Amino acid sequence: MIPPKPAAREGRVSLFCYWRLFRQDILSAQPARLYRAKMAEFRAPGLKSYLVNELPLVRTVLVDRASDFPKSDRVTRGLRPLLGQSVFVTNGSDWARQRRIIDPAFEGGRVKDSFPAMLKAARAVAARISEGEVDVEALASHGTADVIFRTLFSIPIENELAAAVFEEFRTYQRSQPI
Numbered sequence: 001m002i003p004p005k006p007a008a009r010e011g012r013v014s015l016f017c018y019w020r021l022f023r024q025d026i027l028s029a030q031p032a033r034l035y036r037a038k039m040a041e042f043r044a045p046g047l048k049s050y051l052v053n054e055l056p057l058v059r060t061v062l063v064d065r066a067s068d069f070p071k072s073d074r075v076t077r078g079l080r081p082l083l084g085q086s087v088f089v090t091n092g093s094d095w096a097r098q099r100r101i102i103d104p105a106f107e108g109g110r111v112k113d114s115f116p117a118m119l120k121a122a123r124a125v126a127a128r129i130s131e132g133e134v135d136v137e138a139l140a141s142h143g144t145a146d147v148i149f150r151t152l153f154s155i156p157i158e159n160e161l162a163a164a165v166f167e168e169f170r171t172y173q174r175s176q177p178i
Contacts, residue, residue, distance in 0.1 A: 008032040015044065047074060063099075067092060082172055117150035124156065141170065 006028040021029035034040040038054040070091040087098040125143035146157035
Protein backbone atom coordinates (compact mmCIF):
# COMPACT_ATOMS: atom_id res chain seq x y z
CA MET A 1 0.00 0.00 0.00
CA ILE A 2 1.26 3.45 -0.90
CA PRO A 3 0.55 6.00 1.84
CA PRO A 4 -1.39 9.19 1.03
CA LYS A 5 0.72 11.88 -0.62
CA PRO A 6 0.44 14.82 -2.99
CA ALA A 7 0.06 14.00 -6.66
CA ALA A 8 3.48 13.23 -8.13
CA ARG A 9 4.67 14.36 -11.52
CA GLU A 10 4.81 11.91 -14.42
CA GLY A 11 7.82 11.48 -16.69
CA ARG A 12 11.00 13.50 -16.96
CA VAL A 13 11.39 17.24 -16.59
CA SER A 14 14.30 19.60 -17.12
CA LEU A 15 16.57 20.45 -14.21
CA PHE A 16 15.17 23.99 -14.15
CA CYS A 17 11.59 22.70 -14.07
CA TYR A 18 12.47 20.21 -11.33
CA TRP A 19 14.12 22.94 -9.26
CA ARG A 20 11.03 25.14 -9.62
CA LEU A 21 8.73 22.26 -8.61
CA PHE A 22 11.07 21.33 -5.73
CA ARG A 23 10.97 24.87 -4.32
CA GLN A 24 7.18 24.84 -4.53
CA ASP A 25 6.57 21.35 -3.06
CA ILE A 26 9.31 18.75 -2.60
CA LEU A 27 6.88 15.79 -2.60
CA SER A 28 4.95 16.77 -5.74
CA ALA A 29 8.23 17.44 -7.56
CA GLN A 30 9.26 13.80 -7.33
CA PRO A 31 8.46 11.38 -10.16
CA ALA A 32 5.59 8.95 -9.49
CA ARG A 33 7.93 5.96 -9.91
CA LEU A 34 9.78 6.92 -6.70
CA TYR A 35 6.64 6.24 -4.69
CA ARG A 36 6.22 2.73 -6.11
CA ALA A 37 9.67 1.58 -4.97
CA LYS A 38 10.50 0.11 -1.55
CA MET A 39 13.43 2.51 -1.52
CA ALA A 40 14.65 4.83 -4.23
CA GLU A 41 17.73 6.95 -4.77
CA PHE A 42 17.37 10.29 -6.52
CA ARG A 43 20.34 12.15 -7.95
CA ALA A 44 20.57 15.64 -9.35
CA PRO A 45 23.61 17.89 -9.72
CA GLY A 46 24.74 18.65 -6.17
CA LEU A 47 21.99 16.58 -4.59
CA LYS A 48 21.51 12.91 -3.73
CA SER A 49 18.50 11.82 -1.71
CA TYR A 50 16.70 8.66 -0.74
CA LEU A 51 13.01 8.00 -0.42
CA VAL A 52 12.06 5.06 1.80
CA ASN A 53 8.54 3.67 1.44
CA GLU A 54 8.86 0.45 3.43
CA LEU A 55 8.79 0.64 7.22
CA PRO A 56 11.49 -1.99 7.98
CA LEU A 57 13.89 -0.08 5.72
CA VAL A 58 13.42 3.11 7.75
CA ARG A 59 15.30 1.63 10.72
CA THR A 60 17.95 0.24 8.36
CA VAL A 61 18.58 3.66 6.81
CA LEU A 62 18.25 5.84 9.92
CA VAL A 63 19.89 3.59 12.53
CA ASP A 64 21.45 0.30 11.45
CA ARG A 65 23.29 1.62 8.39
CA ALA A 66 23.19 5.37 8.99
CA SER A 67 26.82 5.78 7.91
CA ASP A 68 25.85 4.50 4.44
CA PHE A 69 23.26 7.28 4.14
CA PRO A 70 24.92 10.46 5.43
CA LYS A 71 23.08 13.73 5.56
CA SER A 72 23.92 15.85 2.54
CA ASP A 73 26.36 18.73 2.84
CA ARG A 74 23.76 21.04 1.31
CA VAL A 75 21.10 20.22 3.88
CA THR A 76 23.65 20.27 6.70
CA ARG A 77 24.91 23.72 5.66
CA GLY A 78 21.34 25.00 5.54
CA LEU A 79 20.32 23.61 8.92
CA ARG A 80 23.52 24.00 10.95
CA PRO A 81 22.97 27.73 11.70
CA LEU A 82 19.61 26.80 13.17
CA LEU A 83 20.34 23.39 14.75
CA GLY A 84 24.07 23.64 15.52
CA GLN A 85 26.05 20.41 15.79
CA SER A 86 22.97 18.37 16.69
CA VAL A 87 22.02 14.80 15.83
CA PHE A 88 19.89 16.21 12.99
CA VAL A 89 22.90 17.48 11.02
CA THR A 90 25.89 15.40 12.12
CA ASN A 91 27.27 12.21 10.58
CA GLY A 92 29.76 9.52 11.55
CA SER A 93 31.17 9.29 15.07
CA ASP A 94 29.57 12.61 16.16
CA TRP A 95 26.14 11.32 15.14
CA ALA A 96 26.74 7.90 16.79
CA ARG A 97 27.76 9.55 20.08
CA GLN A 98 24.74 11.87 20.04
CA ARG A 99 22.44 9.00 19.13
CA ARG A 100 23.69 6.94 22.12
CA ILE A 101 22.87 9.91 24.37
CA ILE A 102 19.27 10.24 23.16
CA ASP A 103 18.47 6.53 22.67
CA PRO A 104 17.29 6.01 26.28
CA ALA A 105 14.46 8.48 25.65
CA PHE A 106 13.03 6.06 23.07
CA GLU A 107 13.42 2.83 25.05
CA GLY A 108 11.09 0.94 27.36
CA GLY A 109 7.87 2.59 26.25
CA ARG A 110 9.00 6.09 27.18
CA VAL A 111 7.65 7.41 23.90
CA LYS A 112 4.18 6.44 25.15
CA ASP A 113 4.57 9.03 27.91
CA SER A 114 4.57 11.70 25.18
CA PHE A 115 1.26 10.61 23.63
CA PRO A 116 -0.98 12.80 25.85
CA ALA A 117 1.01 15.90 24.84
CA MET A 118 0.87 14.84 21.18
CA LEU A 119 -2.90 14.31 21.43
CA LYS A 120 -3.36 17.80 22.89
CA ALA A 121 -1.28 19.23 20.02
CA ALA A 122 -3.37 17.29 17.47
CA ARG A 123 -6.58 18.59 19.03
CA ALA A 124 -5.19 22.13 18.92
CA VAL A 125 -4.46 21.68 15.19
CA ALA A 126 -7.97 20.34 14.60
CA ALA A 127 -9.44 23.34 16.42
CA ARG A 128 -7.52 25.71 14.10
CA ILE A 129 -8.97 24.17 10.93
CA SER A 130 -11.68 26.34 9.43
CA GLU A 131 -14.21 25.75 6.68
CA GLY A 132 -13.02 26.30 3.14
CA GLU A 133 -9.51 26.49 1.79
CA VAL A 134 -6.75 25.84 4.34
CA ASP A 135 -2.98 26.42 4.13
CA VAL A 136 -2.01 22.87 5.10
CA GLU A 137 1.74 23.62 5.07
CA ALA A 138 1.38 26.32 7.70
CA LEU A 139 -1.05 24.21 9.73
CA ALA A 140 1.21 21.12 9.62
CA SER A 141 4.35 23.12 10.43
CA HIS A 142 2.62 24.78 13.36
CA GLY A 143 1.30 21.41 14.55
CA THR A 144 4.75 19.82 14.31
CA ALA A 145 6.30 22.66 16.27
CA ASP A 146 3.51 22.35 18.85
CA VAL A 147 4.24 18.63 19.32
CA ILE A 148 7.94 19.40 19.76
CA PHE A 149 7.32 22.16 22.30
CA ARG A 150 4.73 20.17 24.26
CA THR A 151 6.85 17.00 24.42
CA LEU A 152 10.22 18.63 25.08
CA PHE A 153 9.33 21.77 27.03
CA SER A 154 5.79 21.03 28.33
CA ILE A 155 4.37 24.23 26.83
CA PRO A 156 2.05 24.62 23.83
CA ILE A 157 3.15 26.59 20.80
CA GLU A 158 0.54 29.24 21.65
CA ASN A 159 2.83 30.35 24.46
CA GLU A 160 4.31 33.70 23.36
CA LEU A 161 7.92 32.54 23.52
CA ALA A 162 7.16 29.31 21.66
CA ALA A 163 5.22 31.22 19.01
CA ALA A 164 8.15 33.62 18.54
CA VAL A 165 10.56 30.69 18.09
CA PHE A 166 8.17 29.11 15.58
CA GLU A 167 7.95 32.35 13.57
CA GLU A 168 11.76 32.72 13.58
CA PHE A 169 12.15 29.15 12.33
CA ARG A 170 9.57 29.72 9.61
CA THR A 171 11.33 32.89 8.46
CA TYR A 172 14.66 31.06 8.43
CA GLN A 173 13.18 28.09 6.57
CA ARG A 174 11.72 30.28 3.84
CA SER A 175 15.04 32.13 3.39
CA GLN A 176 16.99 28.96 2.58
CA PRO A 177 17.65 27.87 -1.02
CA ILE A 178 16.16 24.41 -0.41
